[in-house]
Amino acid sequence: MDVYELVRGPFAWMALIIFVAGCFFRIISTLITGKKEPALYPATSFKDAIRSILHGLIPFGSIYMRRQPLFAFVTIGFHLCVITVPLFLLAHIVLWYESWQILWWSLPDLLADLMAIWVVLACIYFLVRRWMVPEVKKVTRLTDVLLLVIILLTFLTGFLSYHQWGPYRSILILHVIAGELLLIAIPFSKLGHMLFFTFSRAYMGAEFGKVLKAREW
Amino acid sequence: MRIKLSILAFLISLVLVGAVGLLATMAQEEEYILAHEDIFGNLRRPQVGFPHENHAASLADNGCGVCHHTPDDKTGRLAYIEGDERSCEDCHGLQKEDSTPALREAFHGSCTNCHRNQIKSGHLKSGPITCGGCHRKT
Numbered sequence: 608m609d610v611y612e613l614v615r616g617p618f619a620w621m622a623l624i625i626f627v628a629g630c631f632f633r634i635i636s637t638l639i640t641g642k643k644e645p646a647l648y649p650a651t652s653f654k655d656a657i658r659s660i661l662h663g664l665i666p667f668g669s670i671y672m673r674r675q676p677l678f679a680f681v682t683i684g685f686h687l688c689v690i691t692v693p694l695f696l697l698a699h700i701v702l703w704y705e706s707w708q709i710l711w712w713s714l715p716d717l718l719a720d721l722m723a724i725w726v727v728l729a730c731i732y733f734l735v736r737r738w739m740v741p742e743v744k745k746v747t748r749l750t751d752v753l754l755l756v757i758i759l760l761t762f763l764t765g766f767l768s769y770h771q772w773g774p775y776r777s778i779l780i781l782h783v784i785a786g787e788l789l790l791i792a793i794p795f796s797k798l799g800h801m802l803f804f805t806f807s808r809a810y811m812g813a814e815f816g817k818v819l820k821a822r823e824w
Numbered sequence: 825m826r827i828k829l830s831i832l833a834f835l836i837s838l839v840l841v842g843a844v845g846l847l848a849t850m851a852q853e854e855e856y857i858l859a860h861e862d863i864f865g866n867l868r869r870p871q872v873g874f875p876h877e878n879h880a881a882s883l884a885d886n887g888c889g890v891c892h893h894t895p896d897d898k899t900g901r902l903a904y905i906e907g908d909e910r911s912c913e914d915c916h917g918l919q920k921e922d923s924t925p926a927l928r929e930a931f932h933g934s935c936t937n938c939h940r941n942q943i944k945s946g947h948l949k950s951g952p953i954t955c956g957g958c959h960r961k962t
Contacts, residue, residue: 609943771961
């Protein structure tokens, strides 16, 4: 079988199914364990929970971002790009139409290019930070580095494919495989903060707001 | 006698030149450049060199109707009408219209889908199925 057709067809289906089923499984099992465990609930303040989620979402909306402006700047851009580019890239939109006849708005190519570069540079910054900053180095495991390398590879190969620099077909196949690995990794790794950040922020917000009367979120 | 011969030769060569000229206008281009900047504006991807002759030769058994379809005047149904082979952009425009897909989707639908189906049915040496396979940067 043609390798590109293999990664673009059956492999893509496998990755998508594992991603969607994995996300459901993780969220549902977390909710069930959360109910079963005799956890100490410091407070359940809906208002403080929502406030904390919003403070986490708004750029520079929380203290941890204001205390390290360069890191915040890089990581906010990184998160914006890492979500937006895959969904709104022209090449991906053409492929979705090919598969499911759905069609939506696409990013201008130059902007998408710059966003991809941002992601690549941000990954390098994060890798250096994990290696150089002592308190981050201490909590770094091999998987943290691996996840960053896969994200970096996905966006770098995508960038190279668009420009058709290097051996086009091999780079494109590598790009698809790296993207599929990422999708599979989301529910089962630290990338799961994509699903769980609202839960943890809500919990923390409720605790800080109601019990500690602090705004240290 | 000499004069008559030379007139005859002149006439024959005239007929020959005419025939060659006629054949030349009937023959199709070997490769068409698909760019259509008049429809797409500035191209976002490199233009495509479409080898028409390759396709005509390899699709001979299925007929030209694999790509060339024209709406029938009475029924409105799409069918191949010999002698009425039009270009894609005659009907397909920048935007989708009713059941007529936009030009970009029409091209991709004809080219990529056909190549993918060929590969799925075991013809591994089909045409390109990746973006850069057709949209080649020069």
